Amino acid sequence: MSSRRERRRERRAPAPATSAGLLRFFEEESLGIKIRPRTLIILAIAFIIVCVIVRFSA
Secondary structure, eight states: OOOHHHHHHHHSOOOOOOSSSOOOOOOSOOSSOOOOHHHHHHHHHHHHHHHHHHHHHO
């Protein structure tokens, strides 16, 4: 029979090996707005274009 500590250790994914153990990945999703990178780049370019048009039309 395995102890509680051993079962808990088996359930968790092993952390990647790093030089100081500072890097750790989490599979849990964080709360907040989820935007695809392509959409974000398109919105940023559109915002820049609108700013340039407003700047030179005024």
